[in-house]
Amino acid sequence: MFTLSGKMRCSSIVGVKIGVLALQGDVSEHISAFSLALKATGRETGSEIIAVRKAAQLSDLDGLAIPGGESTTISRLIQKNGMYDPIISFDGGIFATCAGMVLLASCVDDPRIKTLALIDIDVQRNAFGRQRESFEADLEVAGLAGPFHAIFIRAPVVTRAAPGVEVLARIDSGIVAVAQGRHMALSFHPELGDDLRMHQKFIQKLEK
Amino acid sequence: MKLEELRFGTELLKRGFASMQKGGVIMDVVNADQAVIAEESGAVAVMALERVPADIRKAGGVARMADPGIILEIIDAVSIPVMGKVRIGHFVEAQVLESLGVDMIDESEVLTPADEQFHIDKKQFTVPFVCGARDLGEALRRIHEGAAMVRTKGEAGTGNVVEAVRHMRNIMGEIRGLQGRNDQEIIDRARDLEAPPDILLETVRMGRLPVVNFSAGGIATPSDAALMMQLGADGVFVGSGIFLSAEPERMARAIVEAVNHFEEPSVIASVSKGLGEAMKGLDVHTLREDEVLQYRGR
Numbered sequence: 077m078f079t080l081s082g083k084m085r086c087s088s089i090v091g092v093k094i095g096v097l098a099l100q101g102d103v104s105e106h107i108s109a110f111s112l113a114l115k116a117t118g119r120e121t122g123s124e125i126i127a128v129r130k131a132a133q134l135s136d137l138d139g140l141a142i143p144g145g146e147s148t149t150i151s152r153l154i155q156k157n158g159m160y161d162p163i164i165s166f167d168g169g170i171f172a173t174c175a176g177m178v179l180l181a182s183c184v185d186d187p188r189i190k191t192l193a194l195i196d197i198d199v200q201r202n203a204f205g206r207q208r209e210s211f212e213a214d215l216e217v218a219g220l221a222g223p224f225h226a227i228f229i230r231a232p233v234v235t236r237a238a239p240g241v242e243v244l245a246r247i248d249s250g251i252v253a254v255a256q257g258r259h260m261a262l263s264f265h266p267e268l269g270d271d272l273r274m275h276q277k278f279i280q281k282l283e284k
Numbered sequence: 285m286k287l288e289e290l291r292f293g294t295e296l297l298k299r300g301f302a303s304m305q306k307g308g309v310i311m312d313v314v315n316a317d318q319a320v321i322a323e324e325s326g327a328v329a330v331m332a333l334e335r336v337p338a339d340i341r342k343a344g345g346v347a348r349m350a351d352p353g354i355i356l357e358i359i360d361a362v363s364i365p366v367m368g369k370v371r372i373g374h375f376v377e378a379q380v381l382e383s384l385g386v387d388m389i390d391e392s393e394v395l396t397p398a399d400e401q402f403h404i405d406k407k408q409f410t411v412p413f414v415c416g417a418r419d420l421g422e423a424l425r426r427i428h429e430g431a432a433m434v435r436t437k438g439e440a441g442t443g444n445v446v447e448a449v450r451h452m453r454n455i456m457g458e459i460r461g462l463q464g465r466n467d468q469e470i471i472d473r474a475r476d477l478e479a480p481p482d483i484l485l486e487t488v489r490m491g492r493l494p495v496v497n498f499s500a501g502g503i504a505t506p507s508d509a510a511l512m513m514q515l516g517a518d519g520v521f522v523g524s525g526i527f528l529s530a531e532p533e534r535m536a537r538a539i540v541e542a543v544n545h546f547e548e549p550s551v552i553a554s555v556s557k558g559l560g561e562a563m564k565g566l567d568v569h570t571l572r573e574d575e576v577l578q579y580r581g582r
Contacts, residue, residue, distance in 0.1 A: 102303040
């Protein structure tokens with residue numbers, strides 16, 4: 077018997093190590109969504125999912141998820157905990173939902189949020205309104221067969237995407253899912269539903 | 285995408301909103317200036333009130349929903365969610381807050397109850413509700429009525445964390461005690477707890493409440509906040525503890541940091557240094573029975 081760890085190969089499937097930024101927000105939902113997504117695609121062996129609270133934990137990750145939460149709070153805690161530069165120089169892929177999308181953008185309509193500028197997009201916060209305007213909808217997502225049931229909670233919208241940014245989904249008022257390089261950013265919360273295809277799409281990106 | 289294909293106010297959206305608050309501090313504020321301080325200190329949301337609980341105690345009389353003017357001022361001042369309190373059972377106050385655009389409603393024992401038999405039928409609303417609980421039965425009854433978030437009642441406006449600790453230990457201890465029991469035994473226990481059996485079964489299966497569980501009622505220092513987090517809270521509400529302390533802005537930032545680093549005593553030590561006086565506080569045992577807010581609603 078061999079003991080597999082890290083990125084060693086187990087037949088043709090590669091294990092991945094994914095961290096979920098655990099400063100504030102729906103961290104446990106992302107951890108369980110990733111764990112189910114890895115299980116569903118037979119990637120459990122050699123894979124690991126951890127909660128990331130310190131910059132040092134970023135070093136051996138293949139991917140990092142920035143969860144939903146309050147973007148003003150998470151932005152403040154990223155700086156306070158000395159994680160701003162380490163996340164910018166992180167060389168894996170980043171999977172960002174809702175507040176995470178706000179943080180990955182180049183520019184946001186709120187000067188108090190220091191964005192990471194890792195995807196070349198502009199984002200408007202709370203673009204659909206307040207909580208009573210939060211909604212669920214079926215979305216067409218590029219590369220997915222069949223609609224994705226998306227959960228939008230006080231969600232942001234992309235108001236500008238640079239030419240190199242791949243637009244994955246739109247809704248009337250704007251772009252709600254994008255990818256650039258190995259990063260993905262979504263206005264909605266796939267971690268709250270049971271459709272794991274967005275998490276799987278991200279894991280596939282990490283393996284390329 | 286047509287507007288009529290969208291779904292609003294579902295259980296998933298309500299509980300999802302509450303999940304976004306996890307690991308955060310929700311602060312009581314009475315005006316726009318305080319709301320801005322709370323937001324800049326890292327609060328995940330603010331609770332808009334006419335008076336903080338300690339001042340409600342002092343004022344006496346009937347405590348009601350805040351003036352809509354104050355709530356709108358606060359909504360305009362910040363970009364984080366704004367919550368508001370309504371009296372237990374007062375569904376019209378809740379309709380009013382929903383129409384103002386409040387993001388979550390606290391059906392709260394801190395205000396004078398409007399109905400001694402029924403809580404609000406929270407499933408009728410588009411916005412989510414948070415409710416207080418002293419034990420598991422009470423928490424599950426509120427979830428059954430549609431609460432998307434539960435918080436300990438504690439004893440608001442006292443600056444004394446003892447009741448919040450008691451309530452959190454009641455809830456978590458009961459869930460732990462039911463692990464390993466079979467369905468029949470759990471359903472039997474549901475009768476004693478006066479809890480809906482299906483939600484109790486779900487709770488035991490998950491090993492936690494099926495909704496986000498915050499702590500409230502007496503948190504006055506960074507250590508108090510970290511204590512509640514270590515006891516299993518998903519986040520904390522701080523009422524009178526911030527704006528009745530000597531230096532509200534520093535206290536607010538310190539409590540946010542303590543919640544973020546709740547398992548790191550050295551961080552809690554460093555943020556607690558020279559904070560000035562915490563709110564004065566009250567010994568819960570000196571209260572007359574009619575002054576004890578947690579007995580309201582059950």
